[in-house]
Amino acid sequence: MVKTGKLLRSLIRAGTRTAKLFAAAATPPKPKRAAARPRARPAAAKPATRRAATPSAVASSAVAPGKWLSGHAPAASGQRMSYWLYLPNNLPERAQRQGMPLVVMLHGCHQTATQLAQGTRMNLWAEKMGFAVLYPQQLVSIQPQRCWKWYDRATQDGGGDVPTIVGIIHKVLTHYAIDRTRIYVAGISAGAGMANILALNHPRLFAAVGLHSGPVFGAGHSTLGALGVMKHGAGLRADMAAHAVLQRHPQFPGMPAILLQGEGDNVVRPINQIQLARQSLLLNRLAGPAKITHKPKGRHNAHQLHDFYAGRKLMLRVAQIEQLEHAWSGGDSSLAFNAKAGPDASKMMLDFFSRHQRI
16 A cells, blocks of 8 residues: 555645646636526426335345335436435434435445445434435446446446436425435446536536545546456546546635555556546646544555645545455445455445534
């Protein structure tokens, strides 16, 4: 981790130098007025309803005592995309007054939504902290391994499955007491790639993003290209993609991000996290050194936290976790793509999200 840590610091220093140059260029002298947040259409939406749960759903809902609902929404393909929704019993006073915060969780390839819920134990932490959690599920008719197409150029630009997922979110907002200033999106692997695309295309909908073992944004553009990104990153295209986002959204409000990555991950290699961090520095117009915290190995894998602040506000947390392979840190190791050893990624994400809301 020492070697990767030094590389991260050197690349981030380079990124902060370019951030100052491009931040001004990305914002025109006369910015356009910010677009209003899209509102859900009650007439087109139907509430989620209970149905017979899968074995994974049973295990997940047994851990957390809240409501475990399922539903579906029309997809761009003409089919229907399924989703699951966890609503906690425990509602803090703020949630009772303003509505629950909502986390949208996106699974990786070869996973289902309910397997993600069980493996990450996110519902358990959501119950403790009063969060609702939404789990859309990719259609096998769109991608046989249930991979979100994060590498597809049209998807990166806000097409593909993006409108379908946003539609599901607005359907949930219409029927449940959700705080619209506290909506977050997270995922692992291909799900992390898709979560990032959602956040960057709808920056006023989401207050923060959480990426676990995710590919860098803005490259790939084919199945073969995606494999290259996972192994080697995106090179100079990483910075170019961040600048393109700022050009498309002249009043980009910033996107707080927590990035978790295993140092032993040979599927989505750590170079992706380094380049995601660079992109986040550009998108959030951050400069200055990181506050680095070393967490020695104890009950958890040893890890480092690189924290970047805007004033006193934590905007970017980069967590490098030793020995972790391509798996959710602190998850249920009885399921694939989950590692028992911590730190607990679910808790880390909710703690980070709790610091942020969209004004």
